[in-house]
Amino acid sequence: MAKKNAFYAQSGGVTAVINASACGVIETARKHKDKIGKVYAGRNGIIGALTEDLIDTSKESAKAIAQLRYTPAGAFGSCRYKMKSLEQNRREYERLIEVFEAHNIGYFFYNGGGDSADTCLKVSQLADSMGYPIQAIHVPKTVDNDLPITDNCPGFGSVAKYIATSVREASFDVASMAKTSTKVFIIEVMGRHAGWIAAAGALASDEDTEIPVVVLFPEVPFDRAKFMEAVDEKVKKFGYVSVVVSEGVKGKDGKFLSDQGLRDAFGHAQLGGSAPVVANMIKEDLGLKYHWAVADYLQRAARHLASKTDVDQAYAMGKAAVELAVAGKNSVMPTIVRKSDKPYKWVVGEAPLNKVANVEKMMPKGFISRDGFGITPKCRTYLQPLIVGEDPPPYKNGLPQYVRLKNVGVPKKLADFELK
Amino acid sequence: MAKKNAFYAQSGGVTAVINASACGVIETARKHKDKIGKVYAGRNGIIGALTEDLIDTSKESAKAIAQLRYTPAGAFGSCRYKMKSLEQNRREYERLIEVFEAHNIGYFFYNGGGDSADTCLKVSQLADSMGYPIQAIHVPKTVDNDLPITDNCPGFGSVAKYIATSVREASFDVASMAKTSTKVFIIEVMGRHAGWIAAAGALASDEDTEIPVVVLFPEVPFDRAKFMEAVDEKVKKFGYVSVVVSEGVKGKDGKFLSDQGLRDAFGHAQLGGSAPVVANMIKEDLGLKYHWAVADYLQRAARHLASKTDVDQAYAMGKAAVELAVAGKNSVMPTIVRKSDKPYKWVVGEAPLNKVANVEKMMPKGFISRDGFGITPKCRTYLQPLIVGEDPPPYKNGLPQYVRLKNVGVPKKLADFELK
Numbered sequence: 001m002a003k004k005n006a007f008y009a010q011s012g013g014v015t016a017v018i019n020a021s022a023c024g025v026i027e028t029a030r031k032h033k034d035k036i037g038k039v040y041a042g043r044n045g046i047i048g049a050l051t052e053d054l055i056d057t058s059k060e061s062a063k064a065i066a067q068l069r070y071t072p073a074g075a076f077g078s079c080r081y082k083m084k085s086l087e088q089n090r091r092e093y094e095r096l097i098e099v100f101e102a103h104n105i106g107y108f109f110y111n112g113g114g115d116s117a118d119t120c121l122k123v124s125q126l127a128d129s130m131g132y133p134i135q136a137i138h139v140p141k142t143v144d145n146d147l148p149i150t151d152n153c154p155g156f157g158s159v160a161k162y163i164a165t166s167v168r169e170a171s172f173d174v175a176s177m178a179k180t181s182t183k184v185f186i187i188e189v190m191g192r193h194a195g196w197i198a199a200a201g202a203l204a205s206d207e208d209t210e211i212p213v214v215v216l217f218p219e220v221p222f223d224r225a226k227f228m229e230a231v232d233e234k235v236k237k238f239g240y241v242s243v244v245v246s247e248g249v250k251g252k253d254g255k256f257l258s259d260q261g262l263r264d265a266f267g268h269a270q271l272g273g274s275a276p277v278v279a280n281m282i283k284e285d286l287g288l289k290y291h292w293a294v295a296d297y298l299q300r301a302a303r304h305l306a307s308k309t310d311v312d313q314a315y316a317m318g319k320a321a322v323e324l325a326v327a328g329k330n331s332v333m334p335t336i337v338r339k340s341d342k343p344y345k346w347v348v349g350e351a352p353l354n355k356v357a358n359v360e361k362m363m364p365k366g367f368i369s370r371d372g373f374g375i376t377p378k379c380r381t382y383l384q385p386l387i388v389g390e391d392p393p394p395y396k397n398g399l400p401q402y403v404r405l406k407n408v409g410v411p412k413k414l415a416d417f418e419l420k
Numbered sequence: 421m422a423k424k425n426a427f428y429a430q431s432g433g434v435t436a437v438i439n440a441s442a443c444g445v446i447e448t449a450r451k452h453k454d455k456i457g458k459v460y461a462g463r464n465g466i467i468g469a470l471t472e473d474l475i476d477t478s479k480e481s482a483k484a485i486a487q488l489r490y491t492p493a494g495a496f497g498s499c500r501y502k503m504k505s506l507e508q509n510r511r512e513y514e515r516l517i518e519v520f521e522a523h524n525i526g527y528f529f530y531n532g533g534g535d536s537a538d539t540c541l542k543v544s545q546l547a548d549s550m551g552y553p554i555q556a557i558h559v560p561k562t563v564d565n566d567l568p569i570t571d572n573c574p575g576f577g578s579v580a581k582y583i584a585t586s587v588r589e590a591s592f593d594v595a596s597m598a599k600t601s602t603k604v605f606i607i608e609v610m611g612r613h614a615g616w617i618a619a620a621g622a623l624a625s626d627e628d629t630e631i632p633v634v635v636l637f638p639e640v641p642f643d644r645a646k647f648m649e650a651v652d653e654k655v656k657k658f659g660y661v662s663v664v665v666s667e668g669v670k671g672k673d674g675k676f677l678s679d680q681g682l683r684d685a686f687g688h689a690q691l692g693g694s695a696p697v698v699a700n701m702i703k704e705d706l707g708l709k710y711h712w713a714v715a716d717y718l719q720r721a722a723r724h725l726a727s728k729t730d731v732d733q734a735y736a737m738g739k740a741a742v743e744l745a746v747a748g749k750n751s752v753m754p755t756i757v758r759k760s761d762k763p764y765k766w767v768v769g770e771a772p773l774n775k776v777a778n779v780e781k782m783m784p785k786g787f788i789s790r791d792g793f794g795i796t797p798k799c800r801t802y803l804q805p806l807i808v809g810e811d812p813p814p815y816k817n818g819l820p821q822y823v824r825l826k827n828v829g830v831p832k833k834l835a836d837f838e839l840k
Contacts, residue, residue, distance in 0.1 A: 014596045016589075024585055044599035072589055074596035161818055168819060169436075169492055169721035176494035179464035180501050199575060206817065209824070275714075276693070284579050293716035294695075297605055301589035305724060372725045387818035397626065398581055398727060398807035399588060404629070 003035060006108025006325070008057075009042035009049060010074040010141075011119075015155030016303040017314035018141050019075050020076060021111050023068035024065075024318020025139065026057050030065075032326050040410055046110070046119065050092060051417055052099050054410040059150025067403035069315060070393040075405050079418075083119050086126065093126045095417050101415045103151050108134050108327045111318075113153075118357035119400030121142035124331045131210035137321040138333040138353055141314070143300045145196040148359040149351040150335035152318055152386055155300070157310030160200030161387035162302045163189050163244070166295065166409045167204035171211045171242045171314060172292065178240035184282055186292040188275035190299060192248035195219050195363050197299070202375040203383055212238040213374070216278070220246030220372040221361055222257055227278075228285045230373050235288065243282075245274045268277060304400050308389025313346070320348045337340035344385030423455060424526025426745070429462035429469060429807070430494040430561075431539075432533030435575030436582075436723040438531060438561050439495050443488035444738025445559065446477050450485075452746050460523060460830055463498035466530075466539065471837055472519050474830040487823035489735060490813040492723035494823050501839075503539050506546065513546045515837050518666055521552050522833045527745045528554050533562035533573075537753060538777035544751045557741040558753035558773055561734070562718045565616040566584035566778040567769040570755035574737055575720070577730030577806035580620030582722045583609050583664070584807060586715065587624035591631045591662045594711065598660035602703055604651060605662045606712040608689060608695035608718060612668035615783050616640050617719070620662030622703075622795040632658040633794070636698070638668030640792040644678055647698075648705045650793050655708060665694045694798050721725075724820050728809025738769045747829055764805030 008025050010018055022041075029036045041055040042048030048055070055076055057065070057180035068075055083092055100108065110120040117138045124136035140147050167187060174185040191197040195217035205211035212234035216222060234241035249257045258274040275292040282290055313336055320334035333356050337349035367379035374385070393400040428445050430438055430706070442461075449456045462468030468475070475496055488495055503512055520528065530540040537558045544556035560567050565576035568660040587607060594605040611617040615637035625631035632654035636642060654661035669677045678694040695712040702710055733756055740754035753776050757769040787799035795803070813820040 009453070010596070014593055034616060047599065071592070073592035077599055078596045079600040080597070164819055165724055166718050166722070168822070169723060170717040172491070172493035172822060173434055173717045173721040176430070176498045177500070179467065179497055180499040185717075206819070208816065209819075229447065273696070276696075291716050292714065293713065293718050294714045294715035295718070296711050297590040297593045298586050298607075298713050298715070298718075299594040302584055302586070303589060309818075384817060389818065390812070390815055392810070392812070395810055396628065397804060398729075398809065399584055399623070399626070399629075401628065402588070 004035050005037040005104050006039045006107035006109060007049060007100060008039055008075060008109040009045045009111065010078040011045050011110060011116035011142065012078060012080060013300065014074040014078050015141060015143050015300050016072045016306045017311050018111060019068040019071045019073070020311050020314035021139050021141060021154060021318035022075060023065055024315040025109050025322055026065050028157070028322035032322065035326050036107065037104070040105065040149055040381050043407065045079035045081065046083065047081055047419065049096050049099050050419060051414045052414050054103060055407045056410045059408040060405050063296055064403055064405055069311065070303060071402040072301045076407065076417040082115050086122055088353060089420065094121060094130070096123055097127050097134065098128055098414060100134055103410065106135060108136040108417060109139055109321050110136070111139040111141050113144070114358055114360060116278045117338050117353055121331055121353040121357050135325050136331045137325050137329065138356065139317050139321045140333055140335070141399035143197065144191055144194055146194045146360045148356055148361045151338040151346065152336055154310060156196060157307035157386035158302065159190070159197055159299050160203065160383060160384045161307040162299050162305050163197055163200045163295065164203035164387060165211040165305060167201045167213065167242050167244060168209065169339045170293070171204060174240045174242065181289055183235050183240045183288045184290040186245060186279050186290060188245050188247055188273045188294045191246045192219060193218060193340045193360065195246055198244050198246040199363065199367065199379055201373050203380065203387065204242070208360055212241045214241055214243045215373055216243065216245040216249045217363070218246045218250065218371070219368060221252045223399065224281060230371065231282060232406050245278050245280060247274055249274050274348055276339070303393055303402070306391055307387045308391040309386055311391045316348055324350060341381050342383065344388065423457050425457040425524050426459045426527035426529060427462065427469060427520060427525045428459055428529040429465045429531065430496060431465050431530060431536035432498060432500060433563065433720065434494040434498050435561060435563050435720050436492045436726045437574050437731050439488040439493070440731050440734035441531050441559050441561060441574060442495060443485055444735040445742055446485050448739045450744035452742065455746050456527065457524065460525065461496040463827065465499035465501065466503065467499045467501055467839065469516050469519050470833045470839060471573045473835050474523065475639060476830045479828040480825050484823055484825055489731065490720045490723060490811065491822040494829065502535050506542055506603055509840065513542060514550070516543055517547050517550055517552055517554065518834060520554055523830065528556040529559055529741050530556065531559040531561050533564070534567060534778055534780060537773055538581035538645040541751055541773040541777050552822060555750045556746050557745050557749065558776065559737050559741045560755070561754055563617065564611055564614055566614045566780045568781045571758040571766065572756055572806055574734035577655035577727040578617060578722065579610070579617055579719050580623065580803060581727040582719050582725050583617055583620045583715065583724060584623035587621045587633060587664060588629065588631060588664050590713070591624060594662065596658045601709055602711045603655050603660045603708045604710040606665060606699050606710060607662070608665050608667055608693045608696045608714045611638060611666045613638060613780065615666055618664050618666040619783065619787065619795050619799055620803055623800065623807065625663070632661045634661055634663045634666040635668045635793055635795070635836045636663065636667045637783070637788055637792070638670065640790060641672045642669050644701060650791065651702060652706055664699060665698050667694055669694050700837050704788060723813055724839040726811055727807045728811040729806055731811045736768055761805065764808065
């Protein structure tokens with residue numbers, strides 16, 4: 001087999017550790033110079049491939065690539081661009097393969113969630129039928145932890161650690177103030193469909209440090225009266241409570257809590273979050289003083305507080321992807337396989353992409369407590385090891401020092417292509 | 421002089437390092453057993469003194485007290501309880517002194533901001549006139565950095581580090597997404613009157629890591645058109661922008677931006693933050709996709725990311741307070757005196773309380789850039805050293821391990837006292 005180049009792209013929402021996967025891909029590819037030529041990255045994700053806007057990662061020093069391991073977000077740019085189905089836009093898939101062929105690319109590493117696993121699979125299938133075979137390997141990434149088969153997804157552990165730590169710290173704060181002031185602290189977290197991140201908020205409380213936490217999961221329809229009972233009970237018992245509310249919580253009417261039809265003074269519709277909505281309800285129903293926070297991008301960008309387990313796994317997935325490719329595999333995704341909970345042990349496995357694409361892993365029913373406001377011991381056992389370990393970045397002048405790559409472009413060989 | 425006990429209380433909003441000051445007070449008092457008996461702490465701040473609800477800190481081990489150095493929030497509880505003027509409620513001040521006399525308290529260490537400096541001063545004056553002299557020492561604390569004379573306030577440096585780091589991390593995130601998705605990230609920060617914390621957001625960008633940041637200060641009346649120009653210009657140049665908006669930003673009409681008369685579907689008034697208001701304006705005027713975060717308590721509780729400079733200074737202020745007391749001083753506050761910017765050098769000074777009480781230190785005019793949306797080099801020189809250094813807490817199972825004290829009560833000796 002003639003030596004082929006590799007293509008790597010980041011897809012969808014970025015994370016604190018997706019660059020650690022990029023680091024794993026590039027460092028490992030550099031060790032297999034006999035089989036892999038250059039690693040090209042897509043500028044702004046798959047759009048970079050479609051528009052032939054490729055980055056030559058061979059122009060980056062070993063040091064710069066090593067720094068990716070502790071740099072959050074997407075070093076080559078990501079995108080929210082879902083390729084349509086083969087039937088709807090076969091031309092796009094063909095274009096991808098033309099670009100790959102033009103740049104002698106034989107390996108396609110796509111770092112993303114469920115949608116990108118699907119794209120990855122289709123590229124491989126179509127390439128084969130077009131007579132230009134591509135080994136397509138998906139590298140798992142999603143803060144939402146919703147990919148199937150793999151025990152967990154790189155990106156999630158660090159968000160979980162950030163949210164658990166933040167809830168613990170803010171709870172110490174509100175506990176201090178509760179006698180005369182704030183009694184309820186509310187934090188809104190990501191997770192529009194699955195409550196994995198919300199569940200992590202419950203880790204703030206453990207055997208050593210008990211903290212009253214009420215979690216609102218997207219899986220549980222919001223029941224205002226029951227929720228107020230839970231809040232009131234905790235405040236009566238502990239003097240304060242912390243509420244973790246997922247952005248994806250819906251009322252019994254199926255509408256997002258955050259979609260409350262807010263209007264400004266001029267009657268214009270205003271978008272809010274679920275945290276202020278819950279805060280206002282608590283004020284109306286219980287008359288308690290509250291504070292609320294919306295973590296938003298902070299939670300998924302907080303590399304300074306990344307979970308070492310997560311960083312290690314993100315790197316391992318990138319490394320394994322290249323090793324699978326070198327071993328001749330195609331249409332697969334490396335996975336994290338849990339061997340034991342205590343002590344936590346995991347190994348790298350693999351899954352065929354047709355089992356991964358378009359399957360969303362929800363929280364198992366047995367992970368949410370009976371009252372709907374907390375996690376079960378089983379859930380805790382699952383989540384706990386994922387947040388373990390610290391892996392701080394270097395600091396300079398008081399701030400984390402993250403790398404910015406040169407991102408030198410590869411000369412184009414094809415005619416322009418217009419995105420639909 | 422017979423050996424007297426000491427009283428210590430935490431006042432107002434807590435910080436990531438106020439317990440480091442408590443640690444400094446208690447550890448130093450324990451070294452002066454010849455002059456200082458026990459250190460009693462007020463449960464929930466000054467309310468603990470008024471209701472004779474005292475905590476005996478001598479029941480805490482040396483290890484537990486040492487752990488205060490890295491534990492956020494108020495270990496003894498704080499309160500928002502502003503004592504009225506002497507004329508309005510002389511009885512409260514007399515009660516304080518009765519409690520102090522009943523428990524042989526000769527030292528009053530009050531850890532707070534401008535209000536508590538004022539209370540501290542009055543207690544000292546009245547005690548003197550009542551023939552039961554108290555040495556009253558104020559220990560500076562406020563995330564708002566608005567105390568006069570001292571170069572900066574313990575608590576501020578850690579918030580500044582948290583906000584600067586968060587803006588940097590979220591900016592890496594939005595930069596990755598900007599091609600096809602979010603182009604504007606907005607973070608709301610504390611500081612209702614002074615823009616110190618907002619200014620710290622601008623530190624996210626430095627020589628090594630340029631980041632487009634637009635700051636909205638409470639000192640600068642909000643000009644929607646000019647702001648949109650600034651945002652638009654940055655997005656055109658960099659592809660994205662981060663906006664740091666103070667909770668205290670007001671429009672030209674003098675009303676808080678956050679007070680936009682929001683109504684829910686039923687017409688009920690809803691409280692929001694300034695971040696979602698600014699986000700909605702950007703959508704209306706520029707049509708750009710945004711994300712917004714509200715840091716709220718996270719910013720002042722984030723001990724995991726505390727500034728080592730801040731921790732050291734907080735401890736030093738507590739230590740100095742006791743040393744001033746032992747040296748016979750009264751009605752004073754230890755201060756931080758800056759000796760040089762580069763290298764940053766500081767020493768402990770002192771200020772008379774009558775120069776501190778009820779004076780609010782605003783951002784100097786020369787600290788805000790001419791366009792009103794950034795900081796000047798002078799401001800950067802001032803802020804930069806305050807965020808330097810890391811001082812992480814110990815972690816267990818992936819989470820910071822913070823101490824909870826036993827907080828054993830002191831038997832009461834007086835009749836009950838009802839707070840007005």
